[in-house]
Amino acid sequence: DIVMTQSPDSLAVSLGERATINCKSSQTVLYSSNNNNYLAWYQQKPGQPPKLLIYWASTRESGVPDRFSGSGSGTDFTLTISSLQAEDVAVYYCQQYYSSPLTFGPGTKVNIK
């Protein structure tokens, strides 16, 4: 199984400041034949299912604000919220879809400082 880790476990950021979440996979999720990273990011608010933010490591889902961006390749990835808004308070998960079983990171909780 591909094990996903995230850091930090939680972070508190002032409104309007940058939030950075890291995700690492235990093996590459870069598929060499198409040069795509099989990595997605989700946002989950209390009492709600996860909401897709990013896929292919850096492609923003339609309707997701452009303050959310994804980067990285291979085994190391980053989700950046460029200017934190109050509505961004949530838990963020990365997920690999390179191989079965599909696996999630443990989540990073983002709060307002």
Next chain:
Amino acid sequence: QVQLQESGPGLVKPSETLSLTCTVSGGSISSYYWSWIRQPPGKGLECIGYIYSSGSTIYNPSLASRVTISVDTSKNQFYLKLSSVTAADTAVYYCARHHTVTTQYTWFDPWGQGTLVTVSS
């Protein structure tokens, strides 16, 4: 747009079988992979397994001995059975569609709202 809705008992006794249904509306269940994912209270997300509309399945090895996922394309529904449950199986259970047609190697979208199943006597 496609919507998913989980249904089933919210309380299951230890050692019994948890059974859930996911009803797909707004689109066909055909040609996609469909997953069950669970989330214990206050914890992270775990993929239980998935099924293709043809009926082929892949289970998480950690749960494979207790899991059965099935599909009824005529009803646009798929199902989860988890046997010999314990308190550790208490979780919100989500159903979700694999986004891209004909491949399981894709992200999950959309998701159902989830249903809390508590294992307790």
